[in-house]
Amino acid sequence: MISNAIQEQIAKGEGIATEFRSNAEQLNLIASTVCAFLNTQGGTVFCGVGGNGALVGQSFTDATASQIHEYVAGSLSPKALFTVSLDAGDGGDLLSIDVPAGQDRPYVCNGGVFVRRGAQTVAADATTLRSLVQLKATAADRWERRPAMGLEDDDIDGQEVIRLVDETGKNGRFRFEQPEDVTSVLRALGMVSSRGFTQASDVLFASHPALRHPQTRVRVARFDTDKGGANYKENLVLEGPLVVVFEKTLEIIKRNMPIGAEFRAGEARRVDRPAYPFDALREGLINAFAHRDYASFSGGVAVTMYPNRIEIWNSGRLPDELKPSDLIRNHPSLPTNPDIAHVLYLRGLMERIGRGTQKINDACREYGLPLPKWVDQPSGVTLILSGPERAAELADALNSRQQALLKALLAGESIALGEYHRQFAVEVSERQARRDLEALQEIGAVTREGAGSKTRYIRTNRTP
Secondary structure (H helix, E strand, O other), X not given: OOOHXXXXXXXXXXXXXXXXXXXXXXXXXXXXXXXXXXXXXXXEEEEOEOOOOOEOOOOOOHHHHHHHHXXXXXXXEOOOOOEEEEEEEOOEEEEEXXXXXXXXXXXXXXXXXXXXXXXXXXXXXXXXXXXXXHHXXXXXXXXXXXXXXXXXXXXEOHHHHHHHHHHHHHHXXXXXXXXXXXXXXXXXXXXXXXXXXXHHHHHHHEOOHHHOOHHHXXXXXXXXXXXXXXXXXXXXXXXXXXXXXXXXXXXXXXXXXXXXXXXXXXXXXXXXXXXXXXXXXXXXXXXXXXXXXXXXXXXXXXXXXXXXXXXXXXXXXXXXXXXXXXXXXXOOOOOOOHHHHHHXXXXXXXXXXXXXXXXHHHHHHHHOOOOOEEEEEOOEXXXXXXXXXXXXXXXXXXXXXXXXXXXXXXXXXXXOHHHHHHHOOOOOOHHHHHHHHHHHXXXXXXXXXXXXXXXXXXXXXXXX
């Protein structure tokens, strides 16, 4: 299924960050556009879409996606982060190549340097190329690219490297020339340089990275009450290679997650299910691992479970270009740690660069839960997932204006803020009317599309 966020991006047409291709045959042109996105501001190549933005009825396979990834990755220098994903639509398949803005510019593709000029991919002129080179010369090394002081060969967990090789062999996302040699594998990932192992390799593959980087530890706590306090049900600190810690953390969350029950229409027996959608938890957790600030010794990741919500905190910050409200819509991808994110993608833990927050949003909506919230503070970013009890509280708190709107609108029908204010909320201010609609959006009764004066709120089929 093609998500609403992707459909909205396609509906806006081609531009500096979007390109349509009716098929996936001219791999050299696709690679040039990926290079251009890396050198400009990032973007997405949509294959299977015509110039008018409609699906053209193409049929793609996982093998097609793997072929594209392998060709493009082999055409680019230096190595770059991008993802290739498949979606099935009513009018055909959609193949999306999501590309974040590159942090190691200039990127070269098959001997050429390309950039975006409006909706076109063009070769970089001398002035642009000089600017890209100067930018690279003055940029400081990212934390993950700096040498890992004190990391020795025997500190590397060879089993983790073997797991990586096995997983990429199965999913076809990378091909190592010497898969049996640990150093060769890490060098192919850009995690070994003339100065030794990088700090990214320490975080991902060292047996005990917390000895050098205490900020890699993860805390998981569960409380009796929604106010927290000192009454822990569980309070653990985990450390080790990143993926190992991620898997342990996810298992602890699953073990402690409450199970709810529901009666579905037409079924006599109740159906038990976890209180939270697993996809949202998994995506929220891997995003925290990928985007946290590894340079801060006071940083890290913390998962706190309350009876009515789960909070996932990481020590990273949102880029200046983004606000928390942007995360539920299509937004530019600006990965803080692209080398680490690349390995997470190769291991199948990240599917779409820049679309994880949309996946969390969609999973909560489909589950009938309030929309997720992100809180950006100087100490880091917190994702808050509300449970069924919170959803019931919000539904019970609907005012007469909101209830009247929900009775008047059929699923699929929409309304603008001004229309709602005039027809249902004339006795309150426009600001309060907007809050009414935002509250309905939070519980999944409406979805929001468009921006500014073109914003409309569309009734879902969910009845609070």
